[in-house]
Amino acid sequence: MPFWAPNPKAHRSPMKVARAARPSTTSIVRPMQPYDGPINEESPAVSQSDTSDDEECEGCPRERVVSNSSGSKDFCVRNMKLAAFGRREIELAEHELPGLMALRRKVKAEKPLRGARVVACVHLVAQYAVLIETLIDLGAEIRACACNVMSTQNEIASALAEAGVPVFAWRGQTEVDFWWCIDKVVCGDGWQPNMILDDGGDLTHWLAKKYPSILKECRGIVEESVTGAHRLHQIAKAGRLPIPAINLNECVTKSKFDNLYTTRESVIESLKRTTDMMIGGKQALVCGYGDVGKSCCKSLQTMGAHVTVSEVDPICALQACMDGFKIVKVSEVIRTIDLVITATGNKRVITRENMDRMKSGAVLCNMGHSDNEIDVASLKTPELIWERVRSQVDYVNWPDGRRLVLLAEGRVLNQNCSSLPSFVLSITCAAEVVALIELYSAPAGKYKNEVYLLPKRLDEFVALLHLESFDARLTELTDEQVRYMGLQRTGPFKSANYRY
Numbered sequence: 001m002p003f004w005a006p007n008p009k010a011h012r013s014p015m016k017v018a019r020a021a022r023p024s025t026t027s028i029v030r031p032m033q034p035y036d037g038p039i040n041e042e043s044p045a046v047s048q049s050d051t052s053d054d055e056e057c058e059g060c061p062r063e064r065v066v067s068n069s070s071g072s073k074d075f076c077v078r079n080m081k082l083a084a085f086g087r088r089e090i091e092l093a094e095h096e097l098p099g100l101m102a103l104r105r106k107v108k109a110e111k112p113l114r115g116a117r118v119v120a121c122v123h124l125v126a127q128y129a130v131l132i133e134t135l136i137d138l139g140a141e142i143r144a145c146a147c148n149v150m151s152t153q154n155e156i157a158s159a160l161a162e163a164g165v166p167v168f169a170w171r172g173q174t175e176v177d178f179w180w181c182i183d184k185v186v187c188g189d190g191w192q193p194n195m196i197l198d199d200g201g202d203l204t205h206w207l208a209k210k211y212p213s214i215l216k217e218c219r220g221i222v223e224e225s226v227t228g229a230h231r232l233h234q235i236a237k238a239g240r241l242p243i244p245a246i247n248l249n250e251c252v253t254k255s256k257f258d259n260l261y262t263t264r265e266s267v268i269e270s271l272k273r274t275t276d277m278m279i280g281g282k283q284a285l286v287c288g289y290g291d292v293g294k295s296c297c298k299s300l301q302t303m304g305a306h307v308t309v310s311e312v313d314p315i316c317a318l319q320a321c322m323d324g325f326k327i328v329k330v331s332e333v334i335r336t337i338d339l340v341i342t343a344t345g346n347k348r349v350i351t352r353e354n355m356d357r358m359k360s361g362a363v364l365c366n367m368g369h370s371d372n373e374i375d376v377a378s379l380k381t382p383e384l385i386w387e388r389v390r391s392q393v394d395y396v397n398w399p400d401g402r403r404l405v406l407l408a409e410g411r412v413l414n415q416n417c418s419s420l421p422s423f424v425l426s427i428t429c430a431a432e433v434v435a436l437i438e439l440y441s442a443p444a445g446k447y448k449n450e451v452y453l454l455p456k457r458l459d460e461f462v463a464l465l466h467l468e469s470f471d472a473r474l475t476e477l478t479d480e481q482v483r484y485m486g487l488q489r490t491g492p493f494k495s496a497n498y499r500y
Ligand SMILES: NC(=O)c1ccc[n+]([C@@H]2O[C@H](COP(=O)([O-])OP(=O)(O)OC[C@H]3O[C@@H](n4cnc5c(N)ncnc54)[C@H](O)[C@@H]3O)[C@@H](O)[C@H]2O)c1
Pocket: 226, 258, 259, 262, 263, 287, 288, 289, 290, 291, 292, 293, 310, 311, 312, 313, 316, 343, 344, 345, 346, 349, 367, 368, 369, 370, 412, 413, 414, 415
């Protein structure tokens, strides 16, 4: 039986998992692009502690040679003294990552990744450390670097290095550091990867540019981000993708959980942390009623805000109406609005003209991927005075005495201003492990050099792993129902295009 085939009884047995919360604040900066390819434009889907600054270890880690307690020098991190602290952080994260821990228990003995040499470019934070150690538990060798110059928790990188993982990452990398670390993980001493785990497409891009023969020898790519997946699709469309890839970003267990539940949990926290604002009674405008917009609306409504929505798509607009939200044009209501949240994935949804008409003290922020949903560039004119009042909070002052409160300079609010729920990352990370196993163990020819989604049965398996921590009892189909519905007892339970 393949590892993913759910044993209904075993997977439905109850198991309670303790929860741990780790509030924190993150600030993301992106490096410049040294080459013409992508660099990770995603902000990290992770929380992080502010333990990274360490005056003792100023200067560039690349210029120091350090060993761990076993004598290995095959890593580069900021400060090995943080390793014990990092280990505690990893242990804390394990409690809220039940899917990964369940995978360890269920398939560790089989070692489905024996022989896999995974090169990983991910956020080097506690949750992804648990992912890395899960891959090792399942038999893989792994070398890891950071996919974002500011997202590394230095203590986590040190803990991994102390545990013998070749990790090349620290918080506050320069552009040169960033690509140097990628190069170090690709080429260990006599080590060559045969699997790629990427978040943002930079690692894949580097391999394609500098080491095309190594890339060609790999069995597959698992890509987590919108940006990286978009790039893979472009390459595949041009017929230049040399190996199969799984676009994890659009898999159900990522898209239907991250977009909805991460947002729902973090939008209010971000607003509270940055502004201390009372949300009840405020006039809120949410632009976009996709998954992210829906969650924002729901959270704001729960807090007692009067929520209105702007949309371009009649289907989403109708959904909003039937959920009880008024659909409005931005220009017609903007004068009365206390709080604007953009969540469209589009650009210039809030223009300078709109902002010129907003009332003083109104709060503006963006939950979408890019920082151009609010036309922040248009606010950088001589007559407007910017005042940094707190981390991630700017007053933009108009000559007539009005001011707007701009959060995170228009970048993704929750990823810059709040912690993100580990449990949602457990779902994403478990899907990543399962995708790596699938590509690694697939018989030759099963996957062509194209971009795939996770097979439905594996999405269902990832969900099943997490049901245990809710003590959820799934109903099993009877024989009669199996025949009536034309399904298999163990799934898949839906067709490939079911939208959940
Ligand atoms: N902050 C987070 O945690 C988080 C999580 C997931 C995704 N995202 C990002 O949030 C954005 C939205 O994601 P989604 O999954 O909801 O996308 P989506 O495509 O489901 O929804 C976006 C909606 O915005 C609407 N829209 C487009 N242009 C508009 C305009 N000018 N005015 C009003 N509405 C407009 C679209 O019709 C669509 O319904 C994306 O950029 C995505 O990358 C953020």
